[in-house]
Amino acid sequence: MPKVLVSDKLSETAVQIFRDNGIDVDFEPTLGKDKDALLAKIGEYDGLAIRSATKVTEKLLEAATNLKVVGRAGIGVDNVDLKAASKNGVIVMNTPFGNSITTAEHAIAMMFAVARQIPEASQSTHAGKWEKSKFMGVELTNKTLGLIGSGNIGSIVASRALGLKMKVVAYDPFLSEERAQEMGVTKVELDELLGRSDFITLHVPKTEATAGMISAEAIAKMKPGIRIVNCARGGLVDEEALAEALKSGHVAGAAFDVFAVEPATDSPLFNLPNVVVTPHLGASTSEAQENVAIQVAEQLSDYLNNGAVSNAINMPSITAEEAPILGPFVKLAQHLGAFAGQLTDEPITEINIVYDGGVAEMNTKALASAAIAGVMQAQNPDVNMVSAPVIAQDRGIKVSNTTQAKSGVFDSYIKLTVKTAERARAIAGTVFSDGKPRFIQIKGINIDAEVGAHMLYTTNNDAPGIIGTLGQTMGANDVNIANFTLGRTEVGGDAIALLYLDDTPNQEALDALKETGMFKTVSALKFEM
Template sequence: MPFYTQEQLGSGLRRNTEHQMTQPKVLISDKMDPRAAAIFRERGIQVDEITGKTPEELAAIIGDYDGLAIRSSTKATAKLLDQATNLKVIGRAGIGVDNVDIPAATARGIVVMNTPFGNSITTAEHAIALMFALARQLPEADASTQAGKWEKNRFMGVELTAKTLGLIGAGNIGSIVASRALGLKMKVIAFDPFLSPERALELGIEKVELDQLLARADFITLHTPLTDQTRGILSREALAKTKKGVRIINCARGGLIDEAALKDALESGQVAGAALDVFETEPATASPLFGTPGFVSTPHLGASTTEAQVNVAIQVAEQMSDFLLLGGVTNAINMPSLSAEEAPRLKPYMALAEKLGRLLGQVLGEQVRGVSIEVEGAAAQLNQKPITGAVLAGLMGTYSQTVNMVNAPVLAKERGLDVKEIRHEREGDYQTLVRVTASTPGGERCVSGTLFGNAAPRLVDIFGVAVEAELGGHMLYIVNNDTPGFIGKLGTALGQAGLNIATFNLGRRAAGGEAVALVAVDDPVPAELVQQLCALDGVREVVPLNF
């Protein structure tokens, strides 16, 4: 998997020049509303709809595609991704990405997107429906009545009005459930570490700790992703802390509740009722909960409405198209967001940032212990995350040939690099400036760049020496003593080696002091020439560069 080049950084495409002339190609491997394929075609993207394939069959064809659009059936495992040599983006039409190996995708530089808003209302409404089903024992009453019984006195329900609803997770879906519950005149409390006091006030709910929620809630509904922190959040111990007679609803992810413990709590009466739309193992054709009094189940129907199916299909197609064609990154799991509108403006800055990072990586190599990315002027008004990602992609390219903006932050973290972002509102010498400082055992080394005409990247400072240089192709970075005749010696050496000089940029700290030359040449610099240049009088350092 090659680098993102300057153009690829802006467009999100990893392909060679010949491939850039062809249309991106997307595979839809799960059944999806036909509007998804229509959107891809309207945007000029080739699309194949091939569903129902075995993992082996899918692995045999996945290498032909730039994008993979899936629902829940396709499993994007590390083994499958090993064969996805051209894959750049996986789009999940829905919220959960349990069926995608996120670390494996990230390591391979593949963006993983979901569509968290397309089925939010549908899932929230299903949670409310299950709450009503539990409150009024609707499934049992229906079964009894259709069996010819008239057990009016058997089914004594409870009102929702004035009851306390406990939300575990108050994000997009949880906040919709809260809104509906408040309309039912319920009191809503929420446990969510990411919920700010201001947001809680805006939603009209009370933020509480988990133990408080368990003790106070008449109904508990879960709306949190399945992570190492949330797995088994309603454990046997947690269920024992609940208010006696609580009713529990889960339309989020299986694995949030200890199902065996929930069965015991239902049988003991600690939990009066439970409604699950999701299970630890799906499809859930067998469960210890089946047949337990007070238990209601549905087969993962949270997103199963006509509107939701259309919404997520449209959303995933638009997001993937924006990425493949424009570089827009929306609702990505493993990369900062970059809207399709931002991408064209950020493209030259990302190209500049990648070159600065690549310059530092090639000159300093293993010495780098940390990196600080500063922006000022016009650059300070932009989304800084993609600029940081581009710097890291350039820097980490020194250590890996499979690096891009998706996996560069992970590689930097693995190497223990400290990464800082700094934004300056001040006006400087340049209308816009990106400065990258590397921490090394010998101290800080800094390079700075700007844009000419808001488009052309230029290096303006290298390790404290003012220069004005393009960074591209094959170059030589040379540090030498500022003495008469050196440039002639250098030119002669390059000429004798058959290397034609494309551009020649000089800078120095002071007359007779340390000087820096950045020389662009038409061909790669042979190792023997580097040794020859190092032997010239006054030369302190010679590093061949490639951009």
């Protein structure tokens, strides 16, 4: 009988689901806060069900000799060491859609609170002051809401805001014009959103691209009297810069549920007038907590009893029988998607995938999910193989899959084409007999490139000196080249170079290449190996 430990607070209904499915479950909702006690017990269990209190560290995973799966009741897995889990063969699942409505409603509630200064007015009235003239608010009707991030939660916020008769403008690198029309919002670039909005609300993950995106410079582009709501992730907003803007009066108010450092016992935003703060309550409703708890119990039970994988962060949803053959092609599909996703800044309208030869007989649904996830993870690392197709559909991205008989020199290959309003970008790859993915064609140019964790991609006109410039520039910046692949359409035509590096090239190296004037494109790429 499989054995599961519930080390955080889950509902009794969820615990009963384990029992009903024949799972031996230990419900110890405070154990996750005691890392030493948890470390001593974890070796007994096949599954671990958690919320945010339990920290699944590398040390804990090393001690979890029987652990097969971790289930996080909620979307965020910041408290799980994903690399260590993968290394130790532990599947990590989450429940990505169970608390979307609750989080969106909290953002709307925070917007109302800061618009009408409700917390301060309540505190004043409790004190018997009756300061009616002090708390002059603003209406939401006819105001412009700037939506940064139009995914699952953002789209719900947009719907609620439109119901309040607000005008909604949205910025999202993946938002297409068609999807924007379906949502009833106006698609804009970030600078335009900053300048037009009366309220701004954020609904994006924290990544290298989004960290600190609301900076002092961004705030300076906003209209005087702007009000900012963040119920997404801490660190998206420069709290020091926002505090200064609040003190100066340029920003009229802010409502924050998340902070750069949590638990937040101190923040530049604390004790400022018309700043509403809550302790990360976005998903804290009884309905949401019940939904995600039930989902995680069902997912873990299904995996431990039947081997079914749902909402996995670090493993494709494939059967045990398929894994040995399909696994390398899943990794190839992810790499193809990651290549295209990292090079695409415009909103994506279509993703086309062609499966040629033997791979056409495999589980192409899993392969498509892997490819789509690879594309979208460049902007949103929270996307996984299960959620990627749903998110793509929600954003109006058309996905097509084509299978065909062997048509070239390779027994099997996958070709991925990503289309935007401006261009189409195509890349193809295969898996060699060693089980390692290879890129075999980019922009219609045939190559044979091994995939590495750190790569450099350049495009140029075929001309002498390219190899020397690339080698010399990488060497001057202490970056070692492990492999070097070139390709061209014809003598003097379009050419590409793909370098497999030991480390990520620094910005100085990239700038130096651009300054030569020899390259049309210079892009550093990263791949999960």
